Amino acid sequence: MSGDGALERLRREGRIVIVGASLAGLRAAETLRKEGFTGSLTLIGDEPHEPYDRPPLSKQVLLGHASADRTELPRMRGLDADWRLGVAAAGLDMADRRVRLADGDEVEYDRLLITTGVRARPWPHPAEAELDGVFVLRTRDDAARLQRRLAASPRRVLVIGAGFTGSEIASACRERGLPVTVAERGAAPLVGALGGVIGQVAAELQRAHGVDLRCGIMVTGLEGDSAGRLRRAHLSDGTTLDTDVAVVSLGATRNTEWLAGSGLGAGPRGIACDAGCRAFDVRGIVTDDVFVAGDVARSPHAIFGYQFLSLEHWGNAVAQAATAAHNMISSSSERRPHLWVPAFWSSQFGVNIKSVGVPSLGEEVIVAQGSLAERRFTGVYGYQDRVIAAVSFDQTKWLEFYQRQIETAAPFPPEYSSVNRRPEGLRPVPADFPDPSLPTHGPSVTVSGYSPTDQRITFTPARG
Amino acid sequence: MTQETLLRQIIDYDNRADPYPLYAELRKTPVRQEGDELFVVSTYWEIKSLLHDPRISSDARNLSPGAAGTLLQEEEASPLPPSFLRLDPPEHDRLRRMTMRPFGPPETPRRIHNMRGELARIVTDLIDGFGDRKQVDIVDDFSYPFPVTVICRLLGVPREDEARFHTWADTIAAGLDPAPGQDAGEQHRVTQQARTELGMYLSGLIDERSGAPGDDMLSELVTQHGPDGQMTRAELLSTASLLLIAGHETTVNLITNGMLTLLRNPEVLGRLREDARLAVPLVEELLRFEPPVQLLPQRTTLADIDIAGTTIPEGASVWLVLASGNRDPQRFPDPDRFDPDRKDIQHLGFGSGIHNCFGAPLARLEAQLALTELTRRLDGPRLVEDPPPYRQNAVLRGPRHLNVAFDGLRS
């Protein structure tokens, strides 16, 4: 770091550029201003919209309770930023500290924050993906299109992939009274994120709500009519399914292509950074002026053996953005590590699913409270004899207790008596995560070993 | 000051008007052992964590016989099964869910919201009832009758029976609060008599409602056929009694403490008179500053719990001193200042975790309306005595009378 004078100058009149104008980018910008940064602030976003919130898109918006174009995030006053919306970043010159935009313009920076996030993984066959009736759900435009189609009462909706997003879409469709088929190549919904034991509960939940759930099934092809409208899906068991809407929920792809050749340690797994959110270059050397936060970042986490974690979580974007922003304008001794304990929620079929920690690291799971059959329970995951994660179905008020258990590396399985411990909760069972080398749909946490420049990847697995 | 004398001092009536210096003393030892089987927890984060700890039970049957959780022992004498307040999951969750169905979201999201007009009318009638007087007792003339009337309307007690209901509520409340020097046996007999009469009355009302249900809460409790099935007669009675007693006492104290606090802080009172919207954050700060439930004396440990350097052994009685946690300087800057502009008030006034106050939204509205209207309509209000005389009860702490003089009523 340069001397104090340089830091003061940076805070007073430096140029900070944030590429990615969604939740993480916005929260970082707000933190910078709150912490006294008075220089110029530029936010670059490929979508033409102000930062908006995505979680409502697969829930309230699909149900018609909220409008897709009215989910803008609350903004601090006096942000005083230069918004470059509707134009993507196309390249980075680290030596000259310049971001190149898709329209040919260039923006110079003293500090750069990359929060480009992820995009929906498209249907792999481009011609089929073009069919009228084939959707993905990531942006508010996606949500508006899908909501309109659902409102037109299609005969059947096929959801491809039963991760969290796919399951929430199926839930919204059922609530709208639409027939839904869910095709999941894994053994159960949510299996990549929560394992087979809990996945089985999710499967029963779907079926109890009238979802035609087909596990261990892949969609091998989508077929259109002569007008280019989806009419049928072909499945890996040789059957076909007549459907006029298919929603592709196969997880996400990290937006790092624009960094190809920049020398930054960026690839399909995201951008590696240190715990202080500073990006690594391809040589494994940490940069001083390029920071990363949100879905696109992967960073080492002390609680999880310093493994690099990629977390596609709302809360991670919020927390990491604040840490990155703070560190961007702080001296090295004032910097903070990103120590957020992973947490996420999903609302589906009227059940609140919440998790803390990293379930996919779990070897075993125990039903610490409640009962799987009642679909009201708290499951605790163990890894190497310690508590590593917990998940609750409609029992969120207990979760902060288990978060502390994770933070303090409490022993697993828990030996103590507690309220609502049932006979099924007396001994742990294998958590039953799929083989990490096999792809599943829509993982939300990826653990990627220790290497800051690990780029080996073909299809994003649940872990590996 | 020894440990035991400190707890005794808190219970001692002489310190009822201002227990806060004693709580500050308590917080020097966040988890304080008081005898073999009683542990007193007084700091914010420790209380918060125990309220979310599944190794803590609210079921009195888990208390070891020697543990000193006797402050609210009147419930033990009841022939009814324990209400959900005193149960653990899954029974607690089931009964609370069933009670919530006719009360709030998701099934009945608008019942409380839709009562706003009626609450306002009750408040107006009570204040109009002050007539030409230039001095009233806020407790007897306002804070007491208001929540009883509200709970009667909510449950669907016919107007003509409300007066009887008030009498039972008063008697049972007095039983929670034995006056010094009174014959304890006689007091107990009178209280039990009122409980029995109330139970018989409710039982009759339940019969009536099951035959001819209205849109009131009791009718819906009686007739519901939700996923959790139906409540038994005994469960209905203990739930209805809980709603009456728990909802009543605490709201009386919240409103009375609010008026007392406003009269001690005339600048805030002036602001509220100018801008009724201040009532919303003001009531939250009030719940921090003078919570109607000062401590929860009924929890017990199902396992050894290590907390703040102390091990609370299995089977111990744990007292969670909410009012002390609310004044913890580690959590709230300048905690002894009443500041309705305070940001981020995550007070413990309604508890936290699964036993968080069931009636919280109703209590909030009642207090907001009551304080706004009293402030708006009383011209030149002032305390006749400060501190006012307090009730005996250290747990449900509040003034027994709050005499306020004023120059007249505004319309």
Add this chain to the structure above:
Amino acid sequence: MRLVVDLNRCQGYAQCAFLAPDVFAMHGEESLLYNPHAEAAQREQVLRAATACPVQAILVEDPDAAPGAAEDELSHVR
């Protein structure tokens, strides 16, 4: 007015759904669904809900608030 709820923080106390039923709704026992864009007429409801939230999970951008207020509202401590 724009609002967002930090649903990691939310523990399903449902105070918002009681106090501002036009904007917040419980979906099942403890899932919260809300309209991220409340109408101006719902402002008082929304502020009542945000103030009462026991875990202070509701973040509101209030165009009518006093200057500086939004900044305070946007900062939370645990």
